[in-house]
Amino acid sequence: GENVEQHPSTLSVQEGDSAVIKCTYSDSASNYFPWYKQELGKRPQLIIDIRSNVGEKKDQRIAVTLNKTAKHFSLHITETQPEDSAVYFCAAGKRGSYGKLTFGQGTILTVHP
Amino acid sequence: GAGVSQSPRYKVAKRGQDVALRCDPISGHVSLFWYQQALGQGPEFLTYFQNEAQLDKSGLPSDRFFAERPEGSVSTLKIQRTQQEDSAVYLCASSTRTSENTGELFFGEGSRLTVL
Numbered sequence: 001g002e003n004v005e006q007h008p009s010t011l012s013v014q015e016g017d018s019a020v021i022k023c024t025y026s027d028s029a030s031n032y033f034p035w036y037k038q039e040l041g042k043r044p045q046l047i048i049d050i051r052s053n054v055g056e057k058k059d060q061r062i063a064v065t066l067n068k069t070a071k072h073f074s075l076h077i078t079e080t081q082p083e084d085s086a087v088y089f090c091a092a093g094k095r096g097s098y099g100k101l102t103f104g105q106g107t108i109l110t111v112h113p
Numbered sequence: 114g115a116g117v118s119q120s121p122r123y124k125v126a127k128r129g130q131d132v133a134l135r136c137d138p139i140s141g142h143v144s145l146f147w148y149q150q151a152l153g154q155g156p157e158f159l160t161y162f163q164n165e166a167q168l169d170k171s172g173l174p175s176d177r178f179f180a181e182r183p184e185g186s187v188s189t190l191k192i193q194r195t196q197q198e199d200s201a202v203y204l205c206a207s208s209t210r211t212s213e214n215t216g217e218l219f220f221g222e223g224s225r226l227t228v229l
Contacts, residue, residue: 044156046217094215095215098144104155105153105155106153
């Protein structure tokens with residue numbers, strides 16, 4: 001089955017700096033790569049996703065890049081703010097698997113004011 | 114409500130007790146998932162329903178875990194004879210997607226189970 005590895009497990013940055021979180025996946029058939037943000041005690045919420053037919057997607061301060069050949073994808077947050085502090089999870093899914101996602105282990109991002 | 118609702122939010126059980134966790138998905142969502150999230154880990158897939166049909170239960174860790182969605186709406190995850198290793202947050206998610214593609218999962222806030 002699919003295996004998703006996520007790094008780093010913790011990331012601490014100063015407000016205004018950029019943050020990058022990286023994930024690798026094992027199943028070459030995976031074609032959908034979402035990122036979820038989970039604040040303490042809250043539900044995971046989708047912040048951005050990318051499908052395998054594109055290499056990059058941006059939404060304001062957040063961007064995701066995908067390298068299908070290397071089977072890795074990354075989340076980039078620019079101009080970080082304290083409210084970006086949360087746990088971020090990457091995930092992978094594939095066509096024909098009814099939307100089932102395999103998640104990474106999570107990255108605790110702390111943005112210091 | 115507009116979102117996925119789960120109850121109870123917190124459950125403390127003595128080892129050996131049975132527990133039942135409820136999920137009320139977003140109205141009209143065909144797909145429903147249960148995930149288990151251990152402390153400091155990502156969610157791990159347990160089982161999937163498309164309407165009332167349980168199409169995948171490959172992630173259920175043992176035969177003590179049972180899930181149902183009899184009318185294709187509300188779902189219940191039941192754990193029999195709970196063990197300490199069952200302590201985790203149980204997340205329910207629903208989606209409009211079915212078999213052919215993937216899309217956003219809408220999660221509930223989870224049920225935190227602590228087994229003493």
